[in-house]
Amino acid sequence: MSASLCCSLIRSSPLLPEPYLSWPLAKPNRHRQIQPPLTLRNHAHASATVVARAVGVGVVSPDDLSFQEPPVIETDGEGNGEAQGVVDGVAESESEDKGVRPATRYKKKKEDEDGLENRFKLRNGKEIFEEKAYIVGVEHKRNSADLFGVEESLKELTQLADTAGLMVVGSTYQKLVSPNSRTYIGSGKVAEIKSAIHALGVETVIFDDELSAGQLRNLEKAFGGDVRVCDRTALILDIFNQRAATHEAALQVTLAQMEYQLPRLTKMWTHLERQSGGQVKGMGEKQIEVDKRILRTQIGVLKKELESVRKHRKQYRNQRLSVPVPVVSLVGYTNAGKSTLLNQLTGANVLAEDQLFATLDPTTRRVQMKNGKEFLLTDTVGFIQKLPTTVVAAFRATLEEISESALLVHVVDISHPLAEQQIEAVDRVLSELDVSSIPRLMVWNKVDKVSNPDSIRTEAEKRDDVVCISALSGQGLNDFCSAIQEKLKDSMVWVEALIPFEKGELLSTIHKVGMVERTEYTEHGTLIKAHVPLRFARLLTPLRQLCIS
Numbered sequence: 001m002s003a004s005l006c007c008s009l010i011r012s013s014p015l016l017p018e019p020y021l022s023w024p025l026a027k028p029n030r031h032r033q034i035q036p037p038l039t040l041r042n043h044a045h046a047s048a049t050v051v052a053r054a055v056g057v058g059v060v061s062p063d064d065l066s067f068q069e070p071p072v073i074e075t076d077g078e079g080n081g082e083a084q085g086v087v088d089g090v091a092e093s094e095s096e097d098k099g100v101r102p103a104t105r106y107k108k109k110k111e112d113e114d115g116l117e118n119r120f121k122l123r124n125g126k127e128i129f130e131e132k133a134y135i136v137g138v139e140h141k142r143n144s145a146d147l148f149g150v151e152e153s154l155k156e157l158t159q160l161a162d163t164a165g166l167m168v169v170g171s172t173y174q175k176l177v178s179p180n181s182r183t184y185i186g187s188g189k190v191a192e193i194k195s196a197i198h199a200l201g202v203e204t205v206i207f208d209d210e211l212s213a214g215q216l217r218n219l220e221k222a223f224g225g226d227v228r229v230c231d232r233t234a235l236i237l238d239i240f241n242q243r244a245a246t247h248e249a250a251l252q253v254t255l256a257q258m259e260y261q262l263p264r265l266t267k268m269w270t271h272l273e274r275q276s277g278g279q280v281k282g283m284g285e286k287q288i289e290v291d292k293r294i295l296r297t298q299i300g301v302l303k304k305e306l307e308s309v310r311k312h313r314k315q316y317r318n319q320r321l322s323v324p325v326p327v328v329s330l331v332g333y334t335n336a337g338k339s340t341l342l343n344q345l346t347g348a349n350v351l352a353e354d355q356l357f358a359t360l361d362p363t364t365r366r367v368q369m370k371n372g373k374e375f376l377l378t379d380t381v382g383f384i385q386k387l388p389t390t391v392v393a394a395f396r397a398t399l400e401e402i403s404e405s406a407l408l409v410h411v412v413d414i415s416h417p418l419a420e421q422q423i424e425a426v427d428r429v430l431s432e433l434d435v436s437s438i439p440r441l442m443v444w445n446k447v448d449k450v451s452n453p454d455s456i457r458t459e460a461e462k463r464d465d466v467v468c469i470s471a472l473s474g475q476g477l478n479d480f481c482s483a484i485q486e487k488l489k490d491s492m493v494w495v496e497a498l499i500p501f502e503k504g505e506l507l508s509t510i511h512k513v514g515m516v517e518r519t520e521y522t523e524h525g526t527l528i529k530a531h532v533p534l535r536f537a538r539l540l541t542p543l544r545q546l547c548i549s
């Protein structure tokens with residue numbers, strides 16, 4: 001795993017000093033640091049001059065990976081019966097490796113060192129050692145809940161690995177009726193992967209599904225002990241960890257990582273066994289209980305800390321809500337173009353790049369439309385398929401922004417071949433967030449990228465609540481703003497109020513945030529008939545009564 005992934009599987013709590021952590025931050029063999037030659041290690045911490053070295057490192061593009069279809073194998077859940085499936089690009093390198101003679105060893109060692117030198121890569125401003133990763137998926141024959149096919153899901157996993165700074169050098173998958181309880185995949189497949197990863201010099205094996213503590217341990221053992229095994233969730237958490245820029249995001253990620261780690265805390269007692277020559281039966285059990293207790297305490301402390309950060313945020317949000325400008329939240333699959341849209345509409349400078357999970361923290365900016373109307377636009381963290389509920393729960397505080405908005409804009413990358421599945425994945429996450437009562441608008445983004453823009457537009461016109469745009473070129477943004485205004489009207493209430501002449505500022509606010517249908521000037525003030533946001537309507541209550549009287 002990348003150095004950063006090794007080190008950051010659990011970020012130590014910022015609340016407790018390190019010595020309090022008696023439990024290892026992760027399973028000991030997961031923390032194996034890649035030890036490049038000393039000279040390289042020194043380089044690794046050197047200045048930006050090393051950056052150039054990172055250029056040209058070959059990351060396998062998802063499009064370069066091909067997956068052949070293995071046969072379906074019924075298993076009894078204990079690994080009896082598995083597919084001798086597909087292992088990409090392995091056989092050759094395996095036979096080559098076996099043939100290395102002593103005379104060529106020095107040359108090979110030199111080549112290895114040069115190879116290592118090329119594997120330093122710049123990620124999020126840090127230079128990290130790019131570990132070789134091998135990815136493994138399972139096609140569940142009886143699981144209709146899977147939105148993506150196994151090959152598509154593995155392509156996405158490759159992108160995630162690339163985002164985390166890993167180099168995917170091979171992949172395989174197996175069709176199973178039910179996963180093996182000990183090793184997730186069958187024993188034949190385990191053996192096949194073992195020979196593949198040794199031939200390719202792989203450091204990390206990443207599974208596309210969540211693995212249990214036992215499965216992680218058994219697989220690491222089966223692969224020979226010097227290869228780290230992790231799953232999609234750990235990889236996503238690591239990306240979050242690398243990207244967390246604010247105190248709140250860091251706390252949320254740490255909490256999610258600890259909660260992920262808690263049920264996986266096992267076999268921490270090997271150091272005790274070694275110390276006393278293996279005569280400590282039972283001590284391991286105790287140690288693990290102690291470790292779990294400490295971890296639980298830390299989780300509790302973190303939750304409290306998050307709660308206080310949350311209160312602060314709430315106060316800030318309440319202040320914002322007291323200004324009656326409606327809040328519109330951008331939600332959607334990661335990489336759909338949410339931040340690009342925010343930047344385009346508001347001139348904000350939110351990081352938008354072709355990487356998964358570029359955004360973690362919400363950003364809110366004011367959008368001023370050509371007709372003088374205003375709304376606040378919030379950019380949020382992107383969603384992904386197979387996003388574990390624990391991760392969603394950890395980000396609940398951030399996602400609260402969504403639940404208090406007047407309108408949700410679901411941004412879709414319509415040029416993506418799996419756009420439909422991505423829409424479904426986002427809907428699933430939203431259904432966990434209790435936002436069903438908030439009106440929605442769907443935006444088909446990246447129309448500039450599709451080969452058939454006219455038919456996409458025709459298709460969008462047939463549907464209610466869909467607007468086609470290109471956030472990058474700005475195409476369709478006027479229609480988008482009009483659609484937002486129309487949708488916001490749905491969440492507004494109808495008021496008729498008599499505004500005294502001396503309260504002229506109220507009148508201009510109604511024009512900014514509401515939809516004015518009629519104004520009449522009377523001798524007592526201005527009679528106004530308009531749709532306004534609910535909160536604002538409450539403010540107007542005395543004036544509404546005035547109007548009635």
Ligand SMILES: Nc1nc2c(ncn2[C@@H]2O[C@H](COP(=O)(O)OP(=O)(O)OP(=O)(O)O)[C@@H](O)[C@H]2O)c(=O)[nH]1
Pocket residue numbers: 332333334335336337338339340341351352353354355356357358359360380381382383445446447448449469470471472473
């Ligand atoms: N061609 C094209 N590319 C776009 C468009 N909108 C966004 N992109 C590109 O898509 C990539 C992702 O854009 P972001 O705005 O970072 O996406 P996001 O939804 O904020 O992603 P996360 O923060 O990871 O959830 C970037 O490389 C953008 O330049 C568009 O309309 N057309």
Ligand SMILES: [Mg+2]
Pocket residue numbers: 338339340351352358359379
């Ligand atoms: Mg973003």
